[in-house]
Amino acid sequence: MSTILIRGAKVLGGDVQDVLIDGETIAAVGTGLDAGDATVVDAEGQILLPGLVDLHTHLREPGREDSETVLTGTRAAARGGYTSVFAMANTFPVADTAGVVEQVWRLGRESGYCDVQPIGAVTVGLEGKQLAELGAMHDSAAGVTVFSDDGKCVHDAVIMRRALEYVKAFGGVVAQHAQEPRLTEGAQMNEGVVSAELGLGGWPAVAEESIIARDVLLAEHVGSRVHICHLSTAGSVEIVRWAKSRGIDVTAEVTPHHLLLTDELVRSYNPVYKVNPPLRTEKDVMALREALADGTIDIVATDHAPHPHEDKDCEWAAAAMGMVGLETALSVVQHTMVETGLLDWAGVADRMAHKPAEIGRAQGHGRPVSAGEPANLTLVDPAYRGEVNPAGFASRSRNTPYEGRELPGRVTHTFLRGRATLVDGKLA
């Protein structure tokens, strides 16, 4: 087995230490470690984090391999510093059976770049009518722990209640895409001043907030845990804060783009900014940042949503919703949370590795950087600044809203169970 010595990194942004990797495991953490015959990675000025975990990724395989495959998506993940991603169920066919989730899981293992934990659909075909075989997906080789109809909301209160109750049998969690369907019919962007001016159908904040309010009450009623995907409004933050203060077992995520971008950008009618939930207002962005800082929002999740060029190079109404995010997430978090003083790097590790692994029960991920732990690690150069150039993305799709924007930070190395998947910014 190979040995690697990461020399002089700031572990979680704190003390400068050496980290010795032996095989798949961290052998030692300390100062002045003897390199022996280990491969040495000079990490001076860099920050060592646990390998990032994304609880919300769209890998598109099976069915939309023109957008992304498990291989290209996991290569993108490695470039972004991720060692584990949870793959959403809205594939073709939908990941609503043990067979499909096992297929995705095996493709992830074969890729070698990142562990892939499939998310199972809550309902058959994401249709919101009949529960999918949640237990069979959990019992499969994929060991599904997270269930979601993401892309669609489980809007029927009875189905949602049953799902929350049912997954208690095996410690699962339902991740809700909170979108009241009737309130968002024809919706194209955030409902507000800009949508009124642009004549685009409005997606009101209350369509998200009303479902979150309902679901936290349902979770409380049945004594289950619920996870809320991609919070986008200040009101959603308030509801989650209230639910947590009441002791309800709720966790929540925010995407990097909702921490940075606002609906003012839609004035360009450029579909690269078309996303679900939509970009909101400055007030919402500030509330989301504060909530991530104070722990009301537990984690950052990318909602990495690759689409081919032609699905975005068109008029706004015809364009697909979503943005790629795996390769820029950490930079956006550094920009919006670290450089604003809202989070330190230990906080980043908590929101992007520890907590998502905990919510999704990702074995061996999000662990402390200490001896005996699996060597899933990410090395970041925080001093780097550069313009985002999607031409260099590993993702098959390039629908990033950050093209040409200067962002800080660069993932230089990623290690998956002791094996480098990214070296000096290049895929291994």
Added chain:
Amino acid sequence: MMRHLISAADLTRDDAVLILDTTEEMARVSDRPIKKLPALRGRTICNLFFEDSTRTRISFEAAEKRLSADVINFAAKGSSVSKGESLKDTAQTLEAMGVDAVVIRHSASGAPYRLATSGWIDAPVINAGDGTHQHPTQALLDAFTMRRRLVGEDALGQDLTGKRITLVGDVLHSRVARSNVDLLHTLGADVTLVAPPTLLPVGVEHWTCDVSYDLDAVLLKSDAVMMLRVQRERMNAAFFPTEREYSRRYGLDGERMAKMPEHGIVMHPGPMVRGMEITAEVADSDRCTVVEQVANGVHTRMAVLYLLLGGNEPAVSHARPTDSENK
């Protein structure tokens, strides 16, 4: 003048007055026995209609032909678009065919803006109505009609300062309302929107106009009342309870019209839903300008096309044949 006409909000006061003044010149051409100018001879204009609109398309076509342009009409129905061709591909095809301007109508808000700014095409783009966003030439023809009726035919150089204009009905889904609010404000008018709260967009309080739910209160001080079309399917979507209830609260009948100042006019972008939003008595009265608006639509579009495609002199004098041409 700007290169494209996408939104009424893009027009400065001077731009708008120039268009209205040019429209006046174009209107005079239409009074001549031969209603044609050579201004756009040799230019090709494509009317790219992704959404049905016979009235607007014919109006543009008439304007283009009166300026001697060559006209290509492209309707999405039954075309390559219905076979899945994108707006981008269609635009690039037209560009390759050498069109000099594109007049576009599209059901998607922002489609003309994308066409003008995405590098798909180099020609000037004129928005002939996009989704619920904008219909700038409609606003210009409305403003022209108001200026003629409320200021007079000798109003060259003047705007609509101090005129009180009321727009009534489905503001939420109306590109006409958005365009008119923008343009009329630029021209100095005081605009009031009247509608049930369900048919007003969130954020309307930030628009450059007043808002009222009470038509009767506003009519008394309205120099012009523009009724907006209400689509009957809105009733099924619970925007208002019944047609009868809507008509009772927001319809314009003779009794209500009588509350307006004597000089006040009634406008409608058409097509009118008689009986619901406007009674036949009002629609057929001398105070109703619907037919004038249609005629002025051609003149306005002539003015816009002329100015966007390079006209930088008074249109009619420019078009007048020189002595040498007479020989």
